[in-house]
Amino acid sequence: VKLSDSAYWILGALGEGDAHGYLIASRIRTLTAGATSIGPGTLYSTLERLVADGDIMLAGDEVVDGRNRRSYRLTEAGFGKVNDETHRRAAATDRVRLVLGMAR
Amino acid sequence: VSTVDRERRRVELAVHAFPPRWHRHSGQALVETTLELHADRDGHVPLRTLIDIVRSGLSERRRDRPSIGKRLQLSFPTGDIPPRWVDWWSDRVRSPLFIVRFIVGRSFGAWGLPAFSTLLWILHPVPGGQNALTSPLLLLFDASVMVLATFVAIARRSKMRVTQLRRAGVTSEGSFAPTIRRPIFVPFSPPTATASFAAWPILTAAGWLALLGGAAFITGAAFPKPTVRIFGFEYATDGNSPVTARHAAMIGLAALAIGIALAAFLRRRPATIVEARPALNARSRRAQQIFVSSIVMSSFAATWLGLASVFPDLASAIGGAMGLAASPTLIIGATRAHRTGATIDDLLRNARGDYRQIRHPIR
Numbered sequence: 106v107k108l109s110d111s112a113y114w115i116l117g118a119l120g121e122g123d124a125h126g127y128l129i130a131s132r133i134r135t136l137t138a139g140a141t142s143i144g145p146g147t148l149y150s151t152l153e154r155l156v157a158d159g160d161i162m163l164a165g166d167e168v169v170d171g172r173n174r175r176s177y178r179l180t181e182a183g184f185g186k187v188n189d190e191t192h193r194r195a196a197a198t199d200r201v202r203l204v205l206g207m208a209r
Numbered sequence: 210v211s212t213v214d215r216e217r218r219r220v221e222l223a224v225h226a227f228p229p230r231w232h233r234h235s236g237q238a239l240v241e242t243t244l245e246l247h248a249d250r251d252g253h254v255p256l257r258t259l260i261d262i263v264r265s266g267l268s269e270r271r272r273d274r275p276s277i278g279k280r281l282q283l284s285f286p287t288g289d290i291p292p293r294w295v296d297w298w299s300d301r302v303r304s305p306l307f308i309v310r311f312i313v314g315r316s317f318g319a320w321g322l323p324a325f326s327t328l329l330w331i332l333h334p335v336p337g338g339q340n341a342l343t344s345p346l347l348l349l350f351d352a353s354v355m356v357l358a359t360f361v362a363i364a365r366r367s368k369m370r371v372t373q374l375r376r377a378g379v380t381s382e383g384s385f386a387p388t389i390r391r392p393i394f395v396p397f398s399p400p401t402a403t404a405s406f407a408a409w410p411i412l413t414a415a416g417w418l419a420l421l422g423g424a425a426f427i428t429g430a431a432f433p434k435p436t437v438r439i440f441g442f443e444y445a446t447d448g449n450s451p452v453t454a455r456h457a458a459m460i461g462l463a464a465l466a467i468g469i470a471l472a473a474f475l476r477r478r479p480a481t482i483v484e485a486r487p488a489l490n491a492r493s494r495r496a497q498q499i500f501v502s503s504i505v506m507s508s509f510a511a512t513w514l515g516l517a518s519v520f521p522d523l524a525s526a527i528g529g530a531m532g533l534a535a536s537p538t539l540i541i542g543a544t545r546a547h548r549t550g551a552t553i554d555d556l557l558r559n560a561r562g563d564y565r566q567i568r569h570p571i572r
Contacts, residue, residue: 126242144261145243149235150227150269172245175238 108190111143111151116160116187119179123164126152126175152177160186213252217244223259226266228273229300273297284314290377302373308362311369316358 108116118124118132126148133143143151155161160183164176179187220243224236243262247254274297275283283290283298290298301307313320362369 126238127245130242130246144258144265145239145246146223146258146262146265148242149239150265153231153235153269172241173237174241175235 107193108186109151110141111147112155112160113187113190113194114141114143115148115151115155116179116183117191119161119177119183120187123176123178125177129177155183159183213244216247216252216254219259220244220254220262223262224266226263226270228266228270228297229303230296231266231269231273284310295377298377299374302370302377307370307373308366311362311366312355312358316355320355 114133114136115129117136118129121132124132126145129152130143130145130148133141152161156163156177159180161177162180164178166173166175168174217240220240221236224232224239227236227239239262243254243258244252247258274280275294279294283294
């Protein structure tokens with residue numbers, strides 16, 4: 106199953122470990138070297154969908170500095186999906202690289 | 210008002226674009242994360258971010274709701290709600306617009322035909338063709354149906370919500386939860402002024418009918434000799450009138466006897482619901498006092514209209530008989546409503562003994 110960009114980066118960010126919304130957004134910026142930034146609305150609607158699909162799960166709710174933090178955890182199914190998607194994207198990148206090399 | 214508070218309110222407003230269930234579950238986390246992401250910009254949340262939240266919320270709503278065809282199918286008041294749409298249905302039933310939808314649906318007979326005819330007339334105008342649509346009688350009928358549907362919907366909104374939620378396997382307040390010894394009432398929200406406002410006009414209308422019919426029958430029986438016309442009835446003993454004063458009195462007494470028997474039967478029903486109601490607040494008590502006064506005022510109005518023979522005979526006869534049959538129950542209902550602050554919904558449930566039991570957890 107092909108993952109959307111936002112789902113892919115969120116699953117990738119959760120590969121580093123459990124994280125709440127703010128941390129996920131920060132990790133995505135680091136992972137993509139600032140090239141990709143997901144808005145909070147997109148972030149949370151994608152998170153809810155991933156939870157519903159069983160790709161991630163709620164790791165817990167806690168209040169830190171008066172802020173309500175909800176943490177998420179990558180599941181086995183989610184790990185499998187992000188792994189497959191990474192291979193698919195890598196293969197596509199290799200093909201593009203090859204095409205560009207041939208063109209030169 | 211600090212910048213942070215102002216920005217928080219803007220974000221909270223944008224988050225309302227999400228479906229209510231989603232909003233309850235994750236709204237707060239989304240607000241906090243949004244504010245935290247922009248804390249380094251003096252807390253200022255850019256318009257682009259707010260648009261992203263609204264866009265995501267609207268997409269979520271689109272994803273969350275069935276197609277128009279499916280919605281129409283589910284709107285019919287029977288059948289279970291499929292598990293896929295339970296959350297959407299719960300949000301819909303709990304929405305303030307639920308009552309509006311109910312009123313529009315139930316009064317379709319009143320506005321549907323005139324609206325359709327008007328549309329046809331707009332598309333194919335015929336000189337004088339709209340006269341029938343604007344006749345005072347038809348407009349009066351439409352207005353009456355709309356007003357009645359509105360009162361019924363407001364008065365019975367709690368009951369309707371419970372019924373509709375039950376279709377989705379969701380049981381909420383307004384039901385009886387089974388326990389080992391006896392069912393425990395899960396109360397509706399505390400009675401509000403709105404509920405009282407809705408209850409009293411219905412009692413008023415029924416009491417008004419009772420007064421009208423009762424006065425007509427009694428007067429007819431008391432003055433049997435000359436032909437008299439009171440409250441729209443013509444009472445005579447000369448054999449020309451199909452309804453003599455004796456007939457009128459007998460019908461009236463029979464209706465009253467049925468009413469007393471009905472009231473005695475209904476009174477034996479358990480009064481648990483009314484007793485379990487929370488106490489009325491001050492605002493609701495004032496509302497009730499206003500409507501008690503309105504009973505007196507409408508009684509005067511009824512007397513005047515009856516003496517002026519405004520109503521046609523048939524309407525007076527049907528209304529009078531119904532009113533007399535209903536009056537004993539009404540007296541009990543009105544007394545109980547006044548004493549306990551019950552709404553019409555409570556009284557009807559009490560009369561029917563319709564105590565549903567919870568088979569699902571409260572959601």
